[in-house]
Amino acid sequence: MTTHQSTEITEQLHTVADYVRFAASEFNRADLFFGHGHDNAWDEAITLMMFLLELPDQLTEHVMQCRLTNDEKTQALDIISRRITEQIPAAYITHQAYFAELPFYVDERVLVPRSPIGEWIQKRFSPIISDEKHVKRILDLCTGSGCIAIACASYFPEAEVDAVDLSIDALNVAQINIENHGLTEQVIPIQSDVFSGIVGQKYDLIVSNPPYVDQEDIDSLPAEFTHEPEMGLGCGSDGLDIVRQILAESAEHLNEDGILICEVGNSQIHVEALYPEVDFQWLTFERGGHGVFMLTQEQLVQFQAVFNYALKNRE
Numbered sequence: 001m002t003t004h005q006s007t008e009i010t011e012q013l014h015t016v017a018d019y020v021r022f023a024a025s026e027f028n029r030a031d032l033f034f035g036h037g038h039d040n041a042w043d044e045a046i047t048l049m050m051f052l053l054e055l056p057d058q059l060t061e062h063v064m065q066c067r068l069t070n071d072e073k074t075q076a077l078d079i080i081s082r083r084i085t086e087q088i089p090a091a092y093i094t095h096q097a098y099f100a101e102l103p104f105y106v107d108e109r110v111l112v113p114r115s116p117i118g119e120w121i122q123k124r125f126s127p128i129i130s131d132e133k134h135v136k137r138i139l140d141l142c143t144g145s146g147c148i149a150i151a152c153a154s155y156f157p158e159a160e161v162d163a164v165d166l167s168i169d170a171l172n173v174a175q176i177n178i179e180n181h182g183l184t185e186q187v188i189p190i191q192s193d194v195f196s197g198i199v200g201q202k203y204d205l206i207v208s209n210p211p212y213v214d215q216e217d218i219d220s221l222p223a224e225f226t227h228e229p230e231m232g233l234g235c236g237s238d239g240l241d242i243v244r245q246i247l248a249e250s251a252e253h254l255n256e257d258g259i260l261i262c263e264v265g266n267s268q269i270h271v272e273a274l275y276p277e278v279d280f281q282w283l284t285f286e287r288g289g290h291g292v293f294m295l296t297q298e299q300l301v302q303f304q305a306v307f308n309y310a311l312k313n314r315e
C-alpha cells in the first residue's frame with residue numbers, strides 16, 4: 001500500500017467499525033486462510049483491532065462507534081497489511097490464543113492452540129471418565145505451548161500434570177504459560193522424545209495432540225501454516241510415525257484403569273486402515289472437530305502385539 005493510498009483510506013475511515021469492516025473485506029479479497037483460532041475474516045479483524053487498541057475482545061456497539069486517532073489508524077493499516085502480505089496467523093501478531101476458554105502466550109516456536117480436545121477437557125472427559133474417578137496424574141504428550149497440560153491442570157485441580165515435548169523452544173513457551181497461569185507447582189515441563197524422558201512413569205490419563213499431518217496434506221497446506229514449527233505438523237508419509245509409538249508404548253505408562261486420548265485429525269483414515277482389528281472410540285464434538293480417539297489401558301494391552309508389529313514394520 002503506497003503512502004498516498006494509506007492517506008486516502010485514513011481520510012475515509014474513522015471508527016472501530018470502519019476498520020473492522022475494512023480489514024475483513026481486505027482479508028476476504030486476499031483469500032486468506034482462517035483456521036488458527038478463527039474461521040472467518042470478520043472475527044479475525046475484530047481480534048486484530050481489539051489487540052491494537054488494547055481493548056477486550058468483547059465488542060460493544062459503543063466501542064464500534066469510537067473513533068481512532070491518526071496514529072491508531074496508521075497502525076491499523078500496518079497490521080492489516082502484515083496479515084495479508086506475510087500471511088501470518090493473527091495469533092502470532094497478537095501473541096495470544098484461547099484454548100478451553102483460557103488465554104495462552106504464543107509465538108512461532110509453537111503451534112497456535114486449536115485442538116478440539118479442549119471441549120472435552122472442559123467437561124473433564126465426562127462420561128468417558130466418571131465423576132467419581134480420582135485423576136491424580138496426567139501426561140500431555142507433545143505439549144507445544146502447554147495448552148493441553150495447563151487446561152487439564154485447571155479443570156483437574158487435584159491432578160499433577162507432566163508436559164512433554166522434544167523441542168526446547170516449545171518447552172520455553174510452555175514455561176511462560178505455566179508461570180502466567182500460576183501453575184509451576186502443578187505442571188512440570190519435561191524434554192522427552194515421546195516417552196524417552198519419562199521412563200517408568202505412570203498416569204491415569206494421557207492426552208496427546210502429536211504431529212500427525214500426512215505428506216499429501218503437508219504438500220497442500222495454506223501459507224499460514226509455514227509460520228508454525230515444522231516438527232509440530234508432519235510426521236512421515238501417513239502422518240503416523242509418532243502415533244505408532246504412542247500406541248505401542250502407552251500401555252506401560254498408564255495405570256490399570258487409565259485412558260489414552262489422542263488426536264490424529266485427517267489421518268483417522270490411516271489409523272483405521274493400519275489397525276482394522278482395534279475398536280477405537282472416536283470422540284464427537286459440539287464445537288466442531290474430528291479425528292480424536294480414546295482407548296483404555298485394557299485395550300492397549302489387548303492389542304499390544306498389533307501395535308508393536310505396526311511400529312516395527314513401519315514403511
Ligand SMILES: C[S@@+](CC[C@H](N)C(=O)[O-])C[C@H]1O[C@@H](n2cnc3c(N)ncnc32)[C@H](O)[C@@H]1O
Pocket residue numbers: 110111112113114115141142143144145146147148164165166167170192193194209210211212229231232233242
Ligand atoms: C501438533 S503440535 C501440538 C502442540 C499442543 N499440544 C497443541 O495442542 O497445540 C505437536 C508438538 O509435538 C512436538 N513433538 C514433535 N516430535 C516430538 C517427539 N518426538 N517427542 C515429543 N514431542 C514431539 C512438537 O514440538 C510440537 O510442539
